[in-house]
Amino acid sequence: MSTLSFRNIWVEYGDQIVLERINLEIASGTFLSIVGPSGAGKSTFLRLILGQEKPSQGTVLLDGKPFPAEPGPDRGIVFQRYSVFPHLTVLGNVLLGYEFAERRLTARLLGEPRRKAVEQSLALIEAVGLGPHRDKYPSALSGGMQQRLAIAQALAKRPRVLLLDEPFGALDPGTRAQMHALIKPLWRDLKMTIVMVTHDIKEAFGLATRLIALDRVRRDPQAPERFGARITYDLDLTRDGAVPVLGFIRAEAEARS
Ligand SMILES: Nc1ncnc2c1ncn2[C@@H]1O[C@H](COP(=O)(O)OP(=O)(O)OP(=O)(O)O)[C@@H](O)[C@H]1O
Ligand SMILES: [Mg+2]
Incomplete structure (x- = not known):
């Protein structure tokens, strides 16, 4: 078992609110993908799970218990650039x-x-x-x-929980496809929980069982750092109804960029 629970999580750096009011349960064995614009707090969210980041409010629990203060071997992380x-x-x-x-x-x-x-x-x-x-x-x-x-x-x-921060972002399309073919059976065989940040929604749909989007829902043009990102979408990708929403999220992302 490795259920992760986020209860009313806020992360702030000084005056800047990065994440606000994050409530989420990630069931053991989930392959969760996180998308969202640059600066939305995706890596910050992974660091919370790793234990490298302390929320300014709220609690993160693993199987109902607070995490040990030090990042332990029960959580592993792979970054975008090679960390060997x-x-x-x-x-x-x-x-x-x-x-x-x-x-x-x-x-x-x-x-x-x-x-x-x-x-x-x-x-x-x-x-x-x-x-x-x-x-x-x-x-x-x-x-x-x-x-x-x-x-x-x-x-x-x-690790019971494997964190992937844009792990395939720096790879060419052929190598990326090979990595996709590698990671899915590993996840299935080792029965891990995976949380993967990606900029590629197609990749998220190809690999994950659940997708969340992090984004700011409130904006203050005078003070862009006043509001943090929240979970704006939470999709169960194992259900057929998820596919039409993909087009919608993509169109929204394109409209913004
Ligand atoms: N240690 C820190 N001290 C101060 N501000 C920080 C710190 N770490 C992150 N931030 C700020 O928090 C915000 C979110 O950063 P984060 O790296 O989590 O974004 P991200 O969604 O992963 O972005 P990207 O897609 O570009 O990787 C940014 O505005 C960043 O400047
Ligand atoms: Mg990041």
Whole structure:
């Protein structure tokens, strides 16, 4: 189980209100996609789940309990730009994920636990299609390969919740399609909750089971930072009725840009 609950969440930086009145329950096993204009607070929302950001009001709960103060291995994150360690090989990067999960980086794994971690890391590396590249350093990998490595590293921590912040945004369309084909079965097999920020509504519809849009509903031209973003759409993508709404959201986004 990994139900996430947001109860009347507000995030403010000084005078600027970024998010206001966010109420949301994300059921365990959901693939949730978040869309919204730049600056709407999407990454801020992910940082709340990661535990890197404290709300100025309200509570975020995991399975009904407040999060531990420190981001833990139960939550993993993959950013738009490659977040792997350049001085470690593919295998070294994924192993580090295991060491983090087991020992919280206090010590390196040794002996039998290490042998098991290597075995499981290699299986993950194989699963993301990097088997032949296990001994390469990130600088010798393409963008798509580095992103697959970042996903393998995040998965090594066996997170209950995987956070993806525009993870495929920097990739060419072909590589992006490969990543889509990779992530959906991983999500299904590992029974994780995924929260993915994307600018691509088509991507959201192709992968997610639920879509929310964050946007400001109130605007003050004199003081643009006075109101924060709220949830303006919340769609169950597993229902047929969601498809016509896609065109509507797209038209709205285009009208704004
Ligand atoms: N640590 C911080 N201190 C002050 N302001 C911040 C901080 N982090 C974010 N903000 C502000 O919060 C707002 C939302 O930022 P956020 O990065 O969450 O937006 P976003 O929806 O992810 O945008 P993008 O689509 O461009 O990535 C922005 O106006 C940003 O300047
Ligand atoms: Mg962002």
